Amino acid sequence: MSRPGRYWLMKSEPSVFSFDDLKARPRSTDHWDGVRNYQARNYMRDMKKGDLVLFYHSNCDTPGVVGIAEIVREAYPDHTAFDPSSRYYDPKSGPDNPRWFMVDVKWKEALRRTVTLREMRGLQEVSGMKLMQKGQRLSVMPVTKDEFETIRGLGMAH
DNA sequence: GCCAACGTTGGC
DNA sequence: GCCAACGTTGGC
Numbered sequence: 001m002s003r004p005g006r007y008w009l010m011k012s013e014p015s016v017f018s019f020d021d022l023k024a025r026p027r028s029t030d031h032w033d034g035v036r037n038y039q040a041r042n043y044m045r046d047m048k049k050g051d052l053v054l055f056y057h058s059n060c061d062t063p064g065v066v067g068i069a070e071i072v073r074e075a076y077p078d079h080t081a082f083d084p085s086s087r088y089y090d091p092k093s094g095p096d097n098p099r100w101f102m103v104d105v106k107w108k109e110a111l112r113r114t115v116t117l118r119e120m121r122g123l124q125e126v127s128g129m130k131l132m133q134k135g136q137r138l139s140v141m142p143v144t145k146d147e148f149e150t151i152r153g154l155g156m157a158h
Numbered sequence: 159g160c161c162a163a164c165g166t167t168g169g170c
Numbered sequence: 171g172c173c174a175a176c177g178t179t180g181g182c
Contacts, residue, residue, distance in 0.1 A: 013168090037177075059168050117169080135175040137167045 007148035008047065009054040009065070009131060010105070011139040019055045019067045019110065028107035029072055033080045034088045036100060040140040045075045047103050054143060054151055056131070057114070064116035065151050073104030111155025125150045 010032065012018065022030055035041055053069040077098035080088040093099035120126045130141045143151075 011168090063169070135167095137176060139167085 003048065006046070006048065006051045007054070007143045007145055008043065008051060008071075009056055009129075009141050009143050010069070011056045011058040013059045014057045015060065018057065019069075019107070022055070022069065022105065023107040023110075025107075029104055031073075031078075031102045031104050033078050033102045035078070035102065035140060036088065036090065037138065040138050041101055043138075043140045043142060044101055044103050046142075047071045047074060049074060052108070052148065053105060054148060058139075062114055062116055064114040064119070065111065065155060066114050067107070067111050067155075068109040068152060069105045070108045071103055072106045075101040075103055078102040111152070112157075113155055115151050115155045119154070120151070123150070 017030075022028060032044070035044060049071055051071040053071065054065045055067045055069050056065050057063060077095065078088070078093075078100040080086040081090040081093035081098070081100045082095060083089055084091075088100075090099060117131070120129070121132055126132075126147050129143060129147055130136055130138060131143075
């Protein structure tokens with residue numbers, strides 16, 4: 001049973017893992033590990049192959065959306081939770097009862113310019129996004145098709 | 159089940 | 171570096 005493609009926004013700190021870093025990976029694909037928030041996890045479990053992602057740079061000089069990525073593998077256990085030497089280790093998650101999940105994300109398209117958080121706050125079409133809500137800290141969140149296309153359009157315009 | 163303490167996120 | 175907002179933890 002297929003469903004229409006959905007749209008998401010995923011945050012990453014560029015000093016840790018940037019959109020360019022994703023592009024540089026083999027097949028421009030990497031697993032999105034380290035999510036340790038239940039709501040974000042639940043969103044990741046809703047992701048389907050082919051869903052598109054706004055790649056957002058957070059905690060940096062110019063926070064904003066820098067590119068588009070695509071979900072290429074649906075949720076599977078996040079093995080970093082099983083590894084005591086990982087910063088994402090969670091002793092309550094084991095291979096027999098995984099608590100945390102990840103997806104595989106593929107670099108798809110760079111925006112011609114960053115669509116900044118500041119700019120989005122002033123735009124009625126996208127100002128309702130969860131991203132804009134005060135105190136909202138989710139690193140993975142759904143966006144509507146309209147929001148996705150508005151932001152992509154801005155980033156691709158001259 | 160309450161809630162204070164703590165750690166984290168992330169814009170500024 | 172600051173700090174507001176939030177989620178989680180754990181004592182009781």
